[in-house]
Amino acid sequence: MSGPPRARPMGRFFYAGILLFFFALSPLKGTLLALAAPPPAANVTLDQDNPAPGAPGVISLQDGDSRLIFFPSQDIFTPLLADPREPLTTIEFFAASNHPSYLQFNGNLAANVGIARWESTSEGVDKALQIGVMGGDFSRFGIFGANTYLIDSDFIVGVPITARIGRFSQRLFFYHESSHTGYNYTTIENVDKDSDFGQEILQEVSSWDLTPYVRLYGGVSYRVIGLAYYPTPQDSLILQGGIEAYTPTFGFLDHLGRGYTSLYLESRGINGYTPIEDFQLGLFFHRPGSYFDIRPMIDLYNGYSYLGDLLFTKDQYMALGVSFDF
DSSP states (O other), rough: OOOOOOOOOOOOGGGGGGGOOOOSSSSOOOOOOOOTTTOOOTTTOOOOOOOTTTTTEEEEEETTTTEEEOOOOSOOOOOTTTTTTTSSSEEEEEOOOTSSSSEEEEEEEEEEEEEEEEEETTEOOOOOOOEEEEEEEOOOOOOOETEEEEEEEEEEEEEEEEEEEEEEEEEEEEEEEEEOOOOHHHHHTTOOOOOOOOEEEEEEEEEEEEEEEEEEEEEEEEEEEOTOOOOOOGGGGGEEEEEEEOOOOOOOGGEEEEEEEEEEEEGGGGGGTEEEEEEEEEEEEEOOOOOOOOEEEEEEEEOOOOGGGGSSSSEEEEEEEEEOOO
């Protein structure tokens, strides 16, 4: 697969969306915790599990100072909400600027399964190390009249190692990716289907919760193996970062929902480090002490496609969608 000349970045049509970021002035006051209970987690999307001593899957260590939890109910590194490649189950509908004549939708099916977590008994998830399995299918479809065709589908699977100390958290994710263009789509668009590939990527992301309601993160990914048409090591480098902000929970929804906004930025060497921007604004509903959440949102994307076989295709769209985590 060969790429076109590297063009200038597309207009930053939604940088104005940054002005929509809203910051909580202060967290809601809750009831006092018992002295023996762990402190509240630093991030609003993360809850203290606080399992009972001797509960199934919990092993006490170091005379009770720490514990090992098998199949924990959540990850100590919370998902990157606006990263289009974050392993979350998502569906979005839109008409992209490069193909406004037909409707498209992203249909992603993904999961993050925790295998084991070591954590401090006194600090809980705010001093912990976890390992798991994470993967998913990231697919895009085109609706041509009465027919729906697969445009591209990427599959990833790998092992994340996550760590948290208070407001700081980190994820190291080594995964395999394979990308496949839909046959009917290549026929319609007269595209040569010669670019399916597989690769291995090592990703590191560090996160800092400025407050329980504002989060900054940044990281780097590198293609360790794969994509022979990447001529230099620089072409295999990916830089990423972003910011998330949340409102306090809504009292009229029994404090299970909140508003959120998120901006994700990415620069890939293969695209000349032209910025990719993904901005989301929506509602966040979360079941305490679990992975489960649901987010209806508006998603604005601008930049080169994040799909493996379409890396040199420009995308610009505003989507309506919903995302799930289980």
